[in-house]
Amino acid sequence: MNISEERFKKTIAVLIAVVTTLIAIVTYLQSDAGARDDAANRDTKRYSLESFGRQVSGDACVNFDYNSAYQAYYELDLLAVSAANAGDEAAAISPFTFAEPLYDEQGNFTDYAVADTFEYGASAVAVLFDYDHMQDGQDVVFKVYVDGEEDPSWRLIDKWVLGTSGGAEKPLSFDYSYANVLRPGFYTVEMYVDSHLGQSGSFVIGDP
């Protein structure tokens, strides 16, 4: 074997090595690209399916919101306007908000902690509401139900003296003793104006 033939063989061996290396790298890159392609294809189908499901769900919500809820509101609003135009306005009491009064170290009231559920130990819960179209002298009755049964000790019968419109609060508390706390249960408060139910709302006192 002469020198040039041997050099040729060595060159071929090096080229084979280089090509093998390149093929290995390209194979890896091709596989990586294939994996990304598969994942992208899958995600396309997945998001297509999910978006279709979301569209159907959204349509159901929108149908309800517009065709049921909004239409009912619109019709009732029209009836209310019609009644008001005919001079048949009833007292309007806003939905009740329930809150626990907070006091500083000197015992001065600072703020309300609004909630629907209060921990056991609350000694007072205030019923907050706005009112409109009320008239002084109207009969107002508050009834409090605990777990579905009226607690007569909470009943308040009074004449309205707060004017036509504004905000008011009705405290449910044991003012005479700090030892007493509201018992656990599901409380429902009803407010009647001239024997008509003006508003009702509920809150919960948790178990000890």
Next chain:
Amino acid sequence: METESPEKSSRLETVVAVLIAVATVIGATVAWRASVASDSAGDADFAGLKASVNAEEPRALNFVNAYEHYGAYTSYSRYSRLGDAISQDLESGADTEEEAYLLDRQRAESYDLAKANQDLFPNRFLARDGNYRVDREMGESWADASREKDLSPDPHYAEADKLRAKTNLLLATLTVVAMSLVFYTLVEAAGERFHTVMVALGTLFLVGGTIAAIVVEFTG
């Protein structure tokens, strides 16, 4: 200049040939495992898509049914309260007999419509405060559907991604193993002084690639 004896050269050729054969077998094994992982990734993708279809069907149906019921409840509530309001009007006294008759008729109509809607929604989803718990209805329907079908695509997709990453890692180790073949091929071309270096480098890549492949196979 010192030259290798023909016997030593022949032994080296034999060792290199055996190492090339070993590297080829290991490479083929790693490629097979990578192929299996890739196939499993495809299966996991398919299972995930099937679970997605399974999930979207009841989700859409539940929304449609639940909001249909909620709509019926809204109508029931509306007519029922309208009837109550008209009753209160009646109790407070109508101005004329004709007005009383009309109010009574409207009240009866409202209650009839409320009753007609009452049968169109399941009352077990009414909350204590009188509201309709549409979320509870959808939750129950979803729980029923999940008892019958696989509704969780995410674990399948995660598995598919994991297997795809494993495939890539195995192919990376295959590249390392292939590099050993390069060095074994270069043994002859490198000249006598570098024979041992080339064999050592080739073996280093072969052993490193094999260990990496085993680690990926059993932990990936």
